[in-house]
Amino acid sequence: MGHHKLERFAENLTFPNLFQVSFEMLKEGGFALRGKWAEYFGNDNPITLELGCGKGDYTVALARIHPDRNYIGVDIKGARLWRGAKTSNEEQMHNVAFIRTRIEMIEQFFAPGEVSEIWVTFPDPQPKKEMKRLTSERFLGYYKKFLKPGSPIHLKTDSAELHEYTRDEVIPAGGYRVEYTTDNLYATPAADHPEIPCLAEAQMTQTFYERMFLAEGKPITYIKFYLS
Ligand SMILES: C[S@@+](CC[C@H](N)C(=O)[O-])C[C@H]1O[C@@H](n2cnc3c(N)ncnc32)[C@H](O)[C@@H]1O
CATH class of the missing domain: 3.40.50.150 (Vaccinia Virus protein VP39)
Incomplete structure (x- = not known):
């Protein structure tokens, strides 16, 4: 694995708005923010998902234009998600989060009606x-x-x-x-x-x-x- 990727994976662990949840963690306790995203964002604003978001370009661009909505990008590739997580943290965007998971697991992250x-x-x-x-x-x-x-x-x-x-x-x-x-x-x-x-x-x-x-x-x- 490239040096570059390893650095990104390490930095990913420091981003407070990037959630990386393993299959085992989901199986054991479930995802803690399921049904509680409003608490996480600190408001009841509507939530938009970008699925297969890669670097999170759409997530970040939409979130800049609509501060009255919350945006969550989802992808399995950590080195790509790093880009969106880095930008949203640098710009102190409070309406952006990312989840690193397989979209096959997506229903475990959101309660009915949450998106x-x-x-x-x-x-x-x-x-x-x-x-x-x-x-x-x-x-x-x-x-x-x-x-x-x-x-x-x-x-x-x-x-x-x-x-x-x-x-x-x-x-x-x-x-x-x-x-x-x-x-x-x-x-x-x-x-x-x-x-x-x-x-x-x-x-x-x-x-x-x-x-x-x-x-x-x-x-x-x-x-x-x-x-x-
Ligand atoms: C062609 S890229 C597009 C990325 C980005 N949306 C863009 O337009 O630049 C497809 C992305 O979907 C992600 N992806 C595909 N299937 C997935 C799955 N089942 N779960 C999570 N991510 C997936 C890949 O990791 C990849 O980043």
Whole structure:
């Protein structure tokens, strides 16, 4: 393992807003903040999750714009989470936290109704393994357990396959409601379309992976939908 990674792992242990919880710890006592995130943040503001957040770009960018909401980025890779944790601590952002875990475990971190919005940003498309796709019915079933009714899920991806799978298979099969969808997010500039309010947030910032895909000339797809 690189020196660089080891340094980041060591620094991760010092960040008060980065929670690293092993499978064994979850099994033994459960996650202490489950159902208590309002106490942790010191307010009842709505909570947004970014799943597969990598460096936490969206989490940090949204949290800067919306100090009246709380943001939690989730990823399994500690060396990537380090970036978001470092920035949010340097900027003394009190509305940001990170969880290092497998998203398969996500329901153990939140009580029913505790989360008000989910962003899934450039997840691995998993063409061969439907069960591992973060928008498969398997994962939506986990999210349903803690999403407040009427909460949106946003998916941004460069993968036409994952976009179409979510839009044309999972959403109709589940009877879910789409608010807006596009095969080419930046072809409809938010500034010209105030009648589509979600465009502004979807175009507001680019993640690390998104910038790479845009540099390769790939169109970015987007869908905003509701499970209830
Ligand atoms: C292609 S990267 C995108 C990262 C970031 N959202 C971005 O756009 O720059 C996908 C991320 O999802 C994370 N990931 C994929 N499957 C996961 C899972 N089951 N549990 C936790 N993290 C996962 C990976 O570790 C990786 O950081």
